[in-house]
Amino acid sequence: NFGKSVADNGYGMLLGMLDYKLEDRGGQLVKVDRFFPSSKRCSKCGKVKQILPLSERVYRCDCGYTNDRDVNAAINIREEALRLLSA
Numbered sequence: 429n430f431g432k433s434v435a436d437n438g439y440g441m442l443l444g445m446l447d448y449k450l451e452d453r454g455g456q457l458v459k460v461d462r463f464f465p466s467s468k469r470c471s472k473c474g475k476v477k478q479i480l481p482l483s484e485r486v487y488r489c490d491c492g493y494t495n496d497r498d499v500n501a502a503i504n505i506r507e508e509a510l511r512l513l514s515a
Contacts, residue, residue: 458509471495471503 447457460466468477470489480487480497487493487500495503 456513458512460505460508460512464505464508466501466504466508467497469500469504471500471507 443457443459449455450457465476467487468480469475470477470487470491470493472493473489473491475489475491477489485497487495487497
């Protein structure tokens with residue numbers, strides 16, 4: 429339990445420093461909800477897969493979209509952050 433609290437503290441410090449640096453340069457830190465289904469959502473059609481094992485490294489959707497799982501998740505996170513900024 430102690431190790432987890434130390435890791436959480438380190439992550440919190442990183443976010444604090446990142447926020448400070450972004451504000452200093454005119455940027456803004458946007459935090460996306462940790463339960464946002466970035467890996468399971470198709471970045472083209474928006475359909476969310478119910479089951480997506482970690483061993484599946486290529487994201488394939490029924491709409492025909494195929495991409496690396498991490499790239500698909502990054503696109504979804506970027507789009508969600510932009511949505512949050514415009515709200």
